[in-house]
Amino acid sequence: MIVGSGLFGSVFAHEAKKLNKTSLIVEKRLHIGGNVYTEAIEGINVHKYGAHIFHTSNKKVWDYLNRFAEFNRYTNSPIANYKGEIYNLPFNMNTFNRMWGVVTPEEAKLKIEEERLKYKTENPENLERQAISLVGFDIYEKLIKGYTEKQWGRPCKDLPAFIINRLPVRFSYDNNYFNSLYQGIPLGGYTALVENLLEGIEIRLGTDYLENKKELDSLAEKVIYTGPIDAYFYYSLGALEYRSVRFETEIIDKENFQGNAVVNFTDAETPYTRIIEHKHFEFGAQPKTVISREYSAEWKKGDEPYYPVNDKKNNELYLRYKDLADRERRVVFGGRLGEYRYYDMDKVVEKALEVAEREL
C-alpha cells in the first residue's frame, strides 16, 4: 500500500514493480504527482503547487529521472523588480554593477567591505543588522527588506539573524541561481514524468487512506505512508506547523508578460512576493500566457501544508511523533510530509531509492 503519488511514492512504486511486487497507490487528490503536478492550460504546463525547477549534483538521480523524461536546458535566473528597477539574482556582479556601477570583482568587494565596516556590529542581533553587515545597506533596502518581511509577515528587526547567516554572494557575472551540476525541466511537464514512473501500477485517486484505513490495511503486507505524520496519528500530540503560500493564477491574452519565468517583487508595497510566468520554463511560444502571483500566507490546520517550520518547538513535536512511527512495524514513513522536512525533489528521489533498496 503506497499512500501518496508524489515523487516519493511514485519512485517507490516503480522500484517495487521492477521486483515483481504488487502495489496499490491511494491518493487523496484527484491527480497524481503530489506537489510537482503540472496541469496544461492554454497548452502551457502550469506548476499548480508552486514553481518547480529540477536541479541536482547527484548523477545517479539525474540518470534515473532521465529514463522517464527528457529534460530541457532551463537554467534558473530569477530577477528582482524593485519599484521598476530590475536586478539579477542571486547577488552577483550584474547586481552590483546595476546597484553601484562597479565593474570588477575587486571594486565590488571593496564596496561591500566599506559597507560592512560602516554597519558592522559584533553580534548582529537581528536579521536587519545581519543583512546590512553582509551585503551593505543598498542591497538590504532594495532587495532583501520588503521581500523578507512579506515572506515572514514580520519586520526584519524582529526576525532572528540566523535566517540569513549566509547569503549567496557571487563575484562573477553568472546569473545561474543554482550551483548544481545538472538542471532542467522535464519536457511535457512533471505530470508526464510521474505518469511514466507509474506505468502499470494501480492507483485509486480521490481516496483518503486515513478515512479508509481499516479496509486498505487489510489489503497490504506493508504500507509506505507519505502523508503528514501528525495526521497519521490523528494529531493526538498536537498539529505540526507549516508556512503556506497562496497562488492566484491568471490567463493573459499576451504572448509574453514579464520576459522571465521568475520575477521577485522586493518592495514592501506589492502584496505578492513573486510572479511565475510558466511558459518560460519550457521556452513556450503559445499565443497566450499563464501567470501565478504568489502570496505568503499564515498556515492553519486544514490549509495545504507547504514549508515545515523546523523550529525547536515543532522539531521536538516531530520527534515525539517519530517515536510513535518507529513502533508501527508495518508502516514506513517517507517524503516531505512523512518526515516533516523540506526536501528538494532530487533529495526525495534519492531517499525513495534508498528506502526501496532497504525495504524491497
Ligand SMILES: Cc1cc2nc3c(=O)[nH]c(=O)nc-3n(C[C@H](O)[C@H](O)[C@H](O)COP(=O)(O)OP(=O)(O)OC[C@H]3O[C@@H](n4cnc5c(N)ncnc54)[C@H](O)[C@@H]3O)c2cc1C
Ligand atoms: C512551493 C514549493 C516549491 C518547490 N520548488 C522546488 C524546486 O524548485 N525544486 C525542487 O527540487 N524542489 C522544490 N520543492 C520541493 C518538492 O515539492 C518536494 O521535494 C516533493 O514534492 C516532495 O515529494 P513527496 O512525494 O515527498 O510529497 P508530495 O509531493 O507532497 O506527495 C505526497 C502525496 O500524498 C498525498 N496524501 C497525503 N495524505 C494522504 C492521505 N491521507 N491519503 C492519500 N493520499 C495522501 C498528497 O495528496 C500528495 O499527493 C518545492 C516545494 C514547495 C512547497
